Amino acid sequence: MRFFRGFGLLTTTFISALTSVAPGARAAGKPVYVDITQPVYKNADQPIDARVDDLLARMTLDEKIALVHGDSKFSTAAIPRLGIPQRWLSDGPHGVREQVSHDSWDAAGHTDDFATWMPVLLNLAATWDPDLAHGYGQVIGEEARKRGKQIMLGPSVNIQRTPLCGRNFEYMGEDPFLTSRLAVQYIRGEQSQGVSSCVKHFAANNQETERNTISVEMDERTLREIYLPAFKAAVQEGDVWSVMGAYNQFRGQHCCENEYLLNGILKGEWGFHGLVVSDWNGTHDTREAAMNGLDLEMGTNHRTYENYFLAKPFEELIRKGEIPMSVLDDKVRRNLRVMFATHMFDDPSKWENGGALNTKEHQAEAKKIAEEGMVLLKNDGDFLPLQAGKIRSVAVIGENAVRKFGHSGGSAAIKALYEVTALEGMVQRAGSDVDINYSVGYARKGTSDEMIARAVKSAEQSDVAIVFAGLSHDRFHDEEGTDRKDLRLPYRQDELIERVVKANPRTAIVLIDGGAVEMDPWVDQVRGIVQAWYPGMEGGNAIAGVLFGDVNPSGKLPFTFPRRLADSPAHALGAYPGKNGVEHYSEGLLVGYRWFDTKKIEPLFPFGYGISYTTFGYANLKLVAGSGPGDPVVTVKCDVTNTGKRDGREVVQVYVRQGHPSLPRPDKELKGFAKISLKAGEKGTVSIPLDRGAFAFYDPDRKGWVAEKDQFEILVGSSSRDIRLDGQWKLAQTTFEK
Ligand code: BGC
Numbered sequence: 001m002r003f004f005r006g007f008g009l010l011t012t013t014f015i016s017a018l019t020s021v022a023p024g025a026r027a028a029g030k031p032v033y034v035d036i037t038q039p040v041y042k043n044a045d046q047p048i049d050a051r052v053d054d055l056l057a058r059m060t061l062d063e064k065i066a067l068v069h070g071d072s073k074f075s076t077a078a079i080p081r082l083g084i085p086q087r088w089l090s091d092g093p094h095g096v097r098e099q100v101s102h103d104s105w106d107a108a109g110h111t112d113d114f115a116t117w118m119p120v121l122l123n124l125a126a127t128w129d130p131d132l133a134h135g136y137g138q139v140i141g142e143e144a145r146k147r148g149k150q151i152m153l154g155p156s157v158n159i160q161r162t163p164l165c166g167r168n169f170e171y172m173g174e175d176p177f178l179t180s181r182l183a184v185q186y187i188r189g190e191q192s193q194g195v196s197s198c199v200k201h202f203a204a205n206n207q208e209t210e211r212n213t214i215s216v217e218m219d220e221r222t223l224r225e226i227y228l229p230a231f232k233a234a235v236q237e238g239d240v241w242s243v244m245g246a247y248n249q250f251r252g253q254h255c256c257e258n259e260y261l262l263n264g265i266l267k268g269e270w271g272f273h274g275l276v277v278s279d280w281n282g283t284h285d286t287r288e289a290a291m292n293g294l295d296l297e298m299g300t301n302h303r304t305y306e307n308y309f310l311a312k313p314f315e316e317l318i319r320k321g322e323i324p325m326s327v328l329d330d331k332v333r334r335n336l337r338v339m340f341a342t343h344m345f346d347d348p349s350k351w352e353n354g355g356a357l358n359t360k361e362h363q364a365e366a367k368k369i370a371e372e373g374m375v376l377l378k379n380d381g382d383f384l385p386l387q388a389g390k391i392r393s394v395a396v397i398g399e400n401a402v403r404k405f406g407h408s409g410g411s412a413a414i415k416a417l418y419e420v421t422a423l424e425g426m427v428q429r430a431g432s433d434v435d436i437n438y439s440v441g442y443a444r445k446g447t448s449d450e451m452i453a454r455a456v457k458s459a460e461q462s463d464v465a466i467v468f469a470g471l472s473h474d475r476f477h478d479e480e481g482t483d484r485k486d487l488r489l490p491y492r493q494d495e496l497i498e499r500v501v502k503a504n505p506r507t508a509i510v511l512i513d514g515g516a517v518e519m520d521p522w523v524d525q526v527r528g529i530v531q532a533w534y535p536g537m538e539g540g541n542a543i544a545g546v547l548f549g550d551v552n553p554s555g556k557l558p559f560t561f562p563r564r565l566a567d568s569p570a571h572a573l574g575a576y577p578g579k580n581g582v583e584h585y586s587e588g589l590l591v592g593y594r595w596f597d598t599k600k601i602e603p604l605f606p607f608g609y610g611i612s613y614t615t616f617g618y619a620n621l622k623l624v625a626g627s628g629p630g631d632p633v634v635t636v637k638c639d640v641t642n643t644g645k646r647d648g649r650e651v652v653q654v655y656v657r658q659g660h661p662s663l664p665r666p667d668k669e670l671k672g673f674a675k676i677s678l679k680a681g682e683k684g685t686v687s688i689p690l691d692r693g694a695f696a697f698y699d700p701d702r703k704g705w706v707a708e709k710d711q712f713e714i715l716v717g718s719s720s721r722d723i724r725l726d727g728q729w730k731l732a733q734t735t736f737e738k
Contacts, residue, residue: 039054039055039058040054041054041055041058041345042083042345044345044346044347048337048340048341049337051336051340051345052333052336052337052340055082055084055336056329056332056333056336058082059079059082059332061315061318061319061325061328062315063079063081063082063084064328064329064332065310065311065312065314065315065328066079067079067084067296067331067332067335067336068295068296068297068310068314068328068331068332068335069296069297069298069300069305069308069309069310069311070296070297070298070299070300070305070308071086071305072102072103072305073100073101073102073103073104073105073280073299074088074089074090074100074298075087075088075089076296076335083345084339084344084345085344085345087150087151087339087344088148088149088150088151089149089150089151089152089153089198089277089298090144090147090149090151090152090153091152091153091154091411091412091413092152092153092154092156092170092411092412093120093121093153093154093155093156093170093412094117094118094119094120094121094140094154094170094406094412094414094536095115095116095117095118095140095143095414095416096113096115096140096143096144096147096149096152096414097113097115097411097412097413097414097415098110098113098115098407098413098414098415099113107415113147113415114358114415114416114417115143115147115357115358115414115415115416115417116139116140116143116357116358116362116363116366116414116416116417116537117366117406117414117416117417117419117536117537118136118139118140118365118366118369118414118536118537119366119369119370119373119533119534119535119536119539120169120170120412120514120533120534120535120536121154121155121156121169121170121171121172122168122169122170122171122172122173122514122515122533122558123369123370123373123533123534123535123536123555124136124172124182124186124369124373125171125172125173125178125179125182125373125558126173126373126374126375126531126533126555126556126557126558126610127369127372127373127554127555127675128178128555128556128558128651128673128675129372129675130181130182130184130185131185132368132369132372133181133182133183133184133185133186133189134185134186134188134189135189135365135368135369136186136189136365136369137155137185137186137187137188137189137190137191137192137197138189138190138192138193139189139361139362139365139366140152140154140190140195141189141190141191141192141193141194141195141355142193142353142355142356142357142359142362143355143356143357143358143362144190144193144195144355145193145194145195145353145354145355145356146354146355146356146357147355147357149195150195150196150338150339150342150344151195151196151198151241151242151277151338151342152190152195152196152197152198153198153200153244153411154186154197154198154199154200154412155172155182155183155186155187155197155199155200155234156170156171156172156199156200156201156412157171157172157179157180157183157199157200157230157231157234158171158200158201158203158204158205158206158227158246159171159173159174159175159176159179159206159226159227159230159591160173160174160206160515160558160559160591160592161174161206161207161569161570161576161585161591162206162207162483162568162570162571162576163484163487163515163516163559163562163565163568164207164483164484164485164486164487164565164576165206165207165208165483165484165515166207166208166410166476166477166478166479166480166481166482166483166484167208167410167412167478167480168478168514168515168559169409169412169478169513169514169515169533169534170409170412170480170514172230172558173557173558173559173592173607174558174559174560174591174592174593174607175558175559175592175593175607175670176225176226176227176228176229176230177229177669177670177671177672178558178670178673179229179230180229180230180232180233180234180237181233181673183199183230183233183234183238184233184234184237184238185238186238187199187234187238187239187240188238188239191238191239191240191241191341193353193355194341194342194343194353195342196240196241196242196274196338196341196342197234197238197240197241197242198240198241198242198243198244198277199230199231199234199235199238199240199242199243199244200243200244200246200279201244201245201246201247201255201279202231202243202244202245202246202255202261202262202266202276203223203227203228203231203246203250203255203261204216204218204223204227204246204248204250204255204585205246205247205248205255206227207483207576207577207583208479208480208481208482208483209482209483209577209578210248210577210578210581211247211248211481212247212248212281212282213248213249213581214248214249214577214578214581214582214583215248215249215250215251215252215578215581215582215583216248216249216250216251216583216585217251217582217583217584217585218584218585218588219588219700220698220700221588221589221663221697221698221699221700222585222588222589224698225589225697225698226589226591228265231243231266232270235266235270235271235272236270236271240274241274241275241337241338241341241342242274242275242276242277242338243266243272243274243275243276243277244276244277244278244279245257245258245261245262245276245277245278245279245282245294246279246282247279247282253288253292254282254283254284254285254288255282256276256278256279256282256283256284256289256294257283257284257285257288257289257292257293257294258292258293259291259292259293261293262276262292262293262294263292263293266293267293269738273334273337274334274337274338275295275296275331275334275335275337275338276293276294276295276296276334277294277295277296277297277298278294278296278297278298278299278300279298279299280298280299280300280411281299281300281301282299283297283300283308283309283310284309285309286309286310286313286314286317287317287323289309289310289314290310290314290317290323290327290328291323291327294310294331295330295331295334295335296310296331296335297309297310297311310331314328358417363537363538366536366537366538367536367538367541367542369536370532370533370535370536370538370539370542370543371542371545371546371551371553372554372555372649373533373535373555374530374531374532374533374535374542374543374546374551374553374555375530375531375553375555375556375557375609375610376528376529376530376531376546376553376555376610376611376612376613377529377530377531377605377609377610377611378523378526378527378528378529378611379527379528379611379613380527380528381527382613383506383508383527383528384508384527384528384530384546384547384549384613385546385547385548385549385613386434386464386547386548386549387549388430388431388433388434388548389433391434391463391464392433392434392435392463393434393435393436393437393461393462393463393464394426394430394434394435394436394437394462394463394464394465394466395437395438395439395455395458395459395461395462395464395465395466395500395504396422396423396426396436396437396438396439396466396468397438397439397440397441397455397458397459397465397466397467397468397496397500398440398441398442398467398468398469398493398496399440399441399442399443399444399468399491400422400468400469400470400472400510400512401421401422401423401426401438401468402421402422402423402438402440403421403472403512404416404419404421405419405472405473405512405534405539406419406534406536406537408472408473408479409473409478409479409480409534410473410479410480410481411480412480413473416537417537418537419537419539419540420537420538420539420540420541421539421540422468422510422512422532422539422540422543422544423436423438423468423540424540425539425540425541425542425543425544425545426466426540426543426544426547428540428541428544429541429544429545429547429548429550430544430548435462437458437461437462438458439451439454439455439457439458440454440455441454441455441467441493441496441500442491442492442493442496443491444472444474444490444491446491447491447492447493447496452492452495452496452499455496455499455500456499456500456502456503457503459500459503459504459507460503460504462504463506464504464506464507464508465500465501465503465504465506465507465508466507466508466509466510466547467493467496467497467500467507467508467509467510468510468512469489469493469496469497469509469510469511469512469517470489470510470511470512470513470517470532471484471489471490471512471513471514471515471517472512472513473534474490477490477513478513478514478515478534483577484515486518486565487516487517487518487562487564487565488517488518489517489518494521494522495521497509497521497522497526498521498522498525501522501525501526505525505527506527507525507526507527508526508527508528508529508530508547509522509526509528509529509530510529510530510532510543510547511529511530511531511532512532512533512534512535512539513533513534514533514534515559516559516560516561516562516604518563518564518565518604519604520563520564523604530543530546530547530553531555531557532546549613549646552612552613552614552646552647552648552649553610553611553612553613554610554612554648554649554650554651554675555610556608556609556610556651556653556719557605557606557607557608557609557610557719558607559592559607560592560593560596560603560605560606560607561603561604561605561606562596562601562603562604563602563603563604567596567601567603568595569587569590569591569592569595570585570587572587572595573586573587575587589665589666590666592607593606593607593608593720594666594667594669595666597666597667597668597720597721598666598667603721606719606720606721606722607670607719607720608651608653608670608717608718608719608720608721608722609718609719609720609721609722610651610719612644612646612648612649612650613644613646613648614642614643614644614645614646614647614648614680615642615643615644616640616641616642616643616644616648616650616678616718617640617641617643618638618639618640618652618716618717618718618724618725619638619639619641619725620637620638620639621636621637621638621714621716621725621726621727622636622637622638623635623636623637623714623727623729624637632689632690632691633690633691633692633694633695633731634689634690634714634729635687635688635689635690636654636672636686636687636688636689636690636714636716636727637685637686637687637688638652638685638686638716638725639683639684639685640652640676640678640683640684640685640686641678641681641682641683641684642678642679642680642681642682642683643681644680645680646680647677647678647679647680648677648678648680649675649676649677649678650675650676650678650718651673651674651675651718652673652674652675652676652686652688652716652717652718653670653672653673653716653717653718653719653720654670654671654672654673654688654690654714654715654716655668655669655670655671655714655715655716655717655720655723656668656669656671656690656694656695656712656713656714656715657669657712657713657715658695658697658708658710658711658712659710659711659712659713660710660711661697661708661710662708663697663699665697668713668715668720670720671690671694672688672689672690672694673688674686674687674688690714692707692735692737693705693707695707695708695712695731696737699736702736703738704736704737704738705736705737705738706734706735706736707731707734707735707736708731708734709731709732709733709734710730710731711728711729711730712728712729712730712731713726713727713728713729714726714727714728714729
């Protein structure tokens with residue numbers, strides 16, 4: 001069964017005699033005798049669905065009910081009579097969260113819950129590297145295994161619709177294709193460790209303002225083309241075992257109880273066999289939750305777990321015959337499937353993955369992803385990298401150079417084993433040859449004139465100045481539960497930067513934050529800008545590596561930086577944050593660069609943008625037609641040459657533009673990409689396949705995907721606004737797929 005791909009060894013059917021040689025073992029020349037007198041569900045050699053059926057048949061109504069709701073903040077009850085262990089869920093997308101108390105959000109005060117803090121998902125997205133996403137998921141899977149967690153609440157794949165959303169830092173940007181490619185690999189990496197990913201938040205959860213109540217209205221095509229693809233890919237390509245419903249409403253019904261989203265699309269159209277868990281306190285009604293596809297209720301703010309909507313009240317409706325037992329059985333089946341997939345009943349000798357926590361390898365992976373995701377936005381006159389041999393002093397300025405970010409921001413917070421700050425990274429890297437002169441410059445507790453003056457003086461007296469600016473997980477910044485109020489830098493940072501640059505024109509900015517900020521007052525004055533995100537526990541080392549040139553930056557923006565908030569679609573149209581509890585996504589398909597490109601609005605930095613310490617030349621575009629069934633429609637090939645003096649990596653992006661679509665389409669859409677490593681002077685070739693889906697759009701009348709007979713432009717570039725090669729491709733006939 002597709003759902004359990006990867007667990008073939010454990011699902012070999014075997015019933016022939018009281019004891020016999022297990023089939024796989026015979027081939028290996030090592031007989032293993034299996035006792036078939038044990039219940040089928042305890043026999044790891046049985047197919048999972050047989051085990052599920054067997055166990056379900058043994059369960060009482062009470063026991064079934066126990067499996068579909070929480071018995072603490074993050075667990076479900078054990079059922080000792082049947083040997084069903086307690087099951088543990090945990091946040092989250094960036095590592096395994098600190099243990100919280102049984103019944104409250106307070107920390108449990110454990111000492112064994114320090115973990116690897118990975119760079120935030122937006123940082124991962126900026127790597128444009130699916131292999132790194134796989135490694136990311138695997139690290140978290142291994143740590144979850146070690147910490148005894150079966151379901152990890154991530155990845156978060158909601159689309160960045162407004163630059164103000166407080167959770168943009170834990171999503172993967174504005175493009176459904178990029179998000180999908182990374183999510184699939186994250187899930188495969190994590191689930192390879194026998195831990196269930198839980199892709200979230202399904203669906204249309206794109207702002208924190210009124211997040212528990214807002215009802216999102218959008219046309220069907222926008223839903224299918226922008227907001228659902230990452231979830232669909234997670235289910236159909238990533239084989240994800242769990243999905244979390246969102247807090248908001250979709251077309252007037254809460255997402256955790258949404259008939260259309262859960263039963264109609266997820267389980268119906270996409271054939272999802274795993275479990276749907278509520279967001280914490282996202283369940284509102286027993287009947288709706290029961291009938292509309294929720295399988296596990298967690299986090300409801302009731303004082304007792306037996307009063308959860310899917311506990312006693314659900315049991316009563318079943319006893320009265322108002323809800324059929326088959327509805328509960330389906331939920332229990334889905335829960336049990338994930339429990340078997342995560343080896344909760346298996347003899348450890350058959351599944352020996354005990355996991356690993358806080359290893360050097362995990363820390364190295366965190367560092368690599370941080371490095372690969374840093375985006376060089378500006379580098380006038382090759383100001384960066386800093387030449388350790390040529391400069392003698394650096395003024396390091398800014399509170400963000402000394403703040404730690406891992407343990408805040410909401411449910412994605414991690415109790416990191418350690419966190420290297422930017423200042424620590426700089427001091428460590430600079431060694432004894434370069435003086436690092438630190439001054440805070442601005443602070444969340446209030447920025448004084450004196451603070452600014454001291455920083456200006458330090459800049460004046462140093463060879464170069466680096467201002468570590470940005471946001472934090474403070475309220476109304478990058479924080480779950482609130483949105484940002486605007487795109488301005490807080491705490492008088494603009495003023496500070498302007499004055500520092502005046503004092504020392506040899507100034508660069510490092511932005512530590514989770515989204516776009518307005519740079520108008522200083523963008524033209526500073527010599528360099530590095531977008532560093534919240535880069536995980538090794539972030540300070542990664543930043544220093546980029547600034548001193550040990551690492552050649554190769555990240556690309558996974559979203560558009562607008563010049564001003566009013567340029568962004570949801571704001572230009574006055575759609576955000578909705579009116580009277582309803583938000584119409586009136587920009588439709590035109591999210592992010594789709595809007596900026598179609599409306600010809602100049603962004604500050606475009607989607608897909610990011611420069612390097614070297615340069616790349618593009619040549620020899622070839623469009624190679626597929627020759628057989630299963631082949632891509634066309635493979636885009638081109639040569640890329642590293643034309644500079646340093647080794648580097650480039651993300652080659654392929655956008656598709658349809659000539660004469662029968663329904664309006666965005667100016668262009670990302671449909672492929674590849675990241676290539678090239679030594680200085682080296683030439684390489686990238687091959688990027690485009691399948692039928694790369695040409696198709698969703699036709700709401702026919703309820704499916706149509707790729708029309710038409711002429712298409714294939715645009716190959718280094719960003720969405722830096723197209724280097726342009727080819728033509730003709731589809732000879734119109735095709736349609738559900
Ligand atoms: C968040 C989820 C998270 C859950 C459990 C909710 O507030 O929206 O993303 O997984 O809490 O902490």
